[in-house]
Amino acid sequence: MTVLVTGGAGYIGSHMVWALVDANEDVVVVDRLSTGFAWAVAPEAKLIQADIGDTAAVADIIRTHSVDSIIHFAGSISVPESLADPLAYYQNNTVNSFGLVRAAIETGVRNFVFSSTAAVYGTPDNDHPITETAPTRPQSPYGTSKLMTETMLADAAVVHDFRYVALRYFNVSGADPKGRTGQSTRGAVNLIKVATETAMGKRDAMEVFGTDYPTRDGTCVRDFIHVTDLVAAHVDALGYLRKGGQSLVANCGYGRGYTVNEVLESVRRVSGRDFEVRHAPRRTGDIITSVANSTRAREALSWEPRHNDLDEIVSSALAWEDYLRRKNHG
Numbered sequence: 447m448t449v450l451v452t453g454g455a456g457y458i459g460s461h462m463v464w465a466l467v468d469a470n471e472d473v474v475v476v477d478r479l480s481t482g483f484a485w486a487v488a489p490e491a492k493l494i495q496a497d498i499g500d501t502a503a504v505a506d507i508i509r510t511h512s513v514d515s516i517i518h519f520a521g522s523i524s525v526p527e528s529l530a531d532p533l534a535y536y537q538n539n540t541v542n543s544f545g546l547v548r549a550a551i552e553t554g555v556r557n558f559v560f561s562s563t564a565a566v567y568g569t570p571d572n573d574h575p576i577t578e579t580a581p582t583r584p585q586s587p588y589g590t591s592k593l594m595t596e597t598m599l600a601d602a603a604v605v606h607d608f609r610y611v612a613l614r615y616f617n618v619s620g621a622d623p624k625g626r627t628g629q630s631t632r633g634a635v636n637l638i639k640v641a642t643e644t645a646m647g648k649r650d651a652m653e654v655f656g657t658d659y660p661t662r663d664g665t666c667v668r669d670f671i672h673v674t675d676l677v678a679a680h681v682d683a684l685g686y687l688r689k690g691g692q693s694l695v696a697n698c699g700y701g702r703g704y705t706v707n708e709v710l711e712s713v714r715r716v717s718g719r720d721f722e723v724r725h726a727p728r729r730t731g732d733i734i735t736s737v738a739n740s741t742r743a744r745e746a747l748s749w750e751p752r753h754n755d756l757d758e759i760v761s762s763a764l765a766w767e768d769y770l771r772r773k774n775h776g
């Protein structure tokens with residue numbers, strides 16, 4: 447039995463592959479290497495460069511490698527980019543996912559774990575943390591493109607011998623504590639990535655988008671989850687599905703929100719470096735506050751987060767930035 451990891455050469459997927467290899471699973475990665483890197487894939491896994499939207503190619507890979515389960519990370523991930531080019535997001539996150547799901551159903555793969563996102567909620571009416579029963583009103587084509595894939599999985603699971611877990615990630619950050627992989631994305635727009643790059647001198651300065659929000663210091667609030675804990679939730683979801691668990695949607699976050707300014711303080715504290723931060727206007731599509739209620743993941747999947755500490759997340763991200771800097775300088 448082999449686990450197929452789509453997007454396994456990317457940031458989160460490369461951590462997933464290491465976790466599966468550590469658990470002695472056989473792993474095949476399908477990645478078109480648009481934002482990922484072949485070197486990020488653990489050498490024990492087999493990397494096949496292909497597009498998940500190519501149903502025939504994926505079906506062939508599933509049969510050749512006796513794939514019993516798919517963990518689907520491949521996609522396009524930037525909220526601002528999705529606002530600028532919505533059709534590209536529907537193509538890659540919805541249409542190409544359709545090609546993959548069709549291959550899974552045609553070949554009889556029963557277990558499917560999907561990377562969804564807190565962006566499906568948009569701005570909630572009620573108090574935080576957000577539960578899975580909150581209305582889904584995405585504020586960007588990115589969020590909508592992911593929600594459409596969730597809907598497709600739910601409808602397929604009604605009529606096919608096929609069950610899925612859609613994990614709605616909040617803000618994923620940090621790097622493998624063993625230093626084997628981290629976020630290497632070029633031109634990343636994520637807060638902790640940008641802040642750690644700035645602290646390490648890779649950028650001259652960074653911007654804070656919006657300082658007039660109705661929050662405790664005027665900047666947006668996010669729930670940052672360590673990538674190692676996120677990947678552990680996928681391992682738990684895989685075990686749950688293999689034991690016959692029913693299809694499920696579950697949030698992944700810690701239930702604690704930090705403001706953008708608090709994150710920057712953490713980066714200064716952990717790195718011991720000050721860096722230039724400029725105030726900039728609000729970024730279109732940003733949600734004010736996004737914090738998870740993850741009771742369902744804890745109860746249904748027996749998920750137990752172990753790295754719930756902002757400074758630990760930042761510290762691992764800084765260590766990875768330092769590794770990248772040394773690698774680039776030979």
Ligand SMILES: NC(=O)c1ccc[n+]([C@@H]2O[C@H](COP(=O)([O-])OP(=O)(O)OC[C@H]3O[C@@H](n4cnc5c(N)ncnc54)[C@H](O)[C@@H]3O)[C@@H](O)[C@H]2O)c1
Nearest residue numbers: 453455456457458477478479480481482497498520521618
């Ligand atoms: N990073 C976050 O904070 C976050 C939050 C919520 C959800 N997610 C979701 O997690 C998943 C992984 O995100 P990431 O941060 O690791 O991004 P990433 O860009 O590092 O990884 C995506 C990988 O998928 C590959 N890929 C993209 N389209 C493909 C296609 N059509 N066929 C084959 N390979 C393809 C890329 O080459 C890359 O290796 C995405 O689906 C994203 O929407 C991420």
Ligand SMILES: O=c1ccn([C@@H]2O[C@H](COP(=O)(O)OP(=O)(O)O[C@H]3O[C@H](CO)[C@H](O)[C@H](O)[C@H]3O)[C@@H](O)[C@H]2O)c(=O)[nH]1
Nearest residue numbers: 523563564565616617635636637640653654655666706729
């Ligand atoms: O240079 C920067 C980068 C970000 N921010 C701010 O930091 C907060 C977090 O922004 P990110 O871009 O790090 O994350 P988002 O919350 O916009 O989105 C992330 O989490 C979402 C889920 O909540 C999606 O899944 C998405 O893929 C992922 O990037 C926002 O208020 C943003 O305006 C800045 O001020 N300056």
